[in-house]
Amino acid sequence: MDQPYELLPEQFQINPSLPIYEQFVEAIQRRIISGLIPPGSRLPSVRDLAAGRGVNPTTAARTYQELERMGLIVTYRGQGTFVTREDAVIGEARKVIMRKAIKEFKAAADTLGITAEQLLEFDKEDSNDIL
Template sequence: MGQEFNTNQPIYLQIVQRLCRQIIRGELGAGDKLPSVRELAVQMGVNPNTVQRVYSEMEKLGVAETRRGLGTFITEREERLRQLRDELMTEQINGFVDDMKEMGFTAPEIIDGVRKNLENV
């Protein structure tokens, strides 16, 4: 019942990324309650301490808030959620561009390739 995880990155960061992507896609919205620590641990097939670290990291990022006695919720600060979306987009684009440059592609070639790809979507 657990999830597949990449061995090159800590599991808690992978779960943070998955939850952030769910927020970006609109699967989790502002003010939504996240599963309890135990519930998410069972869903992900990880130790509850790992999930506690996930929620702590999300709080540090400003995308989740723990309400004593109620649980952990996605922040209601829409501006922070828009900022998260922009940050993740920039991170993905930077990684892609770095990979392309490493393979020897020029900026015009990258732009042309992206343009052609988007025309086929």
């Protein structure tokens, strides 16, 4: 079997109100960064991805195009598309995601007039309320 991994979670649900290619990019990016799809892995062809998920081939193509722009995947003409082997790139993408998540979380806390720690703390109390 060429691909012992799944490019996307099996039950991946497309949200029709957001660009499909964006949802694909983010989901695949997460799987690469988390190591679920190891460096050097061969990705399915644009046609296969499109057929497998029932989307337009141009949508699949745009997905790969964005990931390539980020440096997470590389295309070798005539051979296919692969996850980069440069760990530094993956590590940097990981950090970018971390910083982005933290920045947004802090911004939300700031808006609410509390600290990020307090916001995270709220979650535990809130869960108790629901019980």
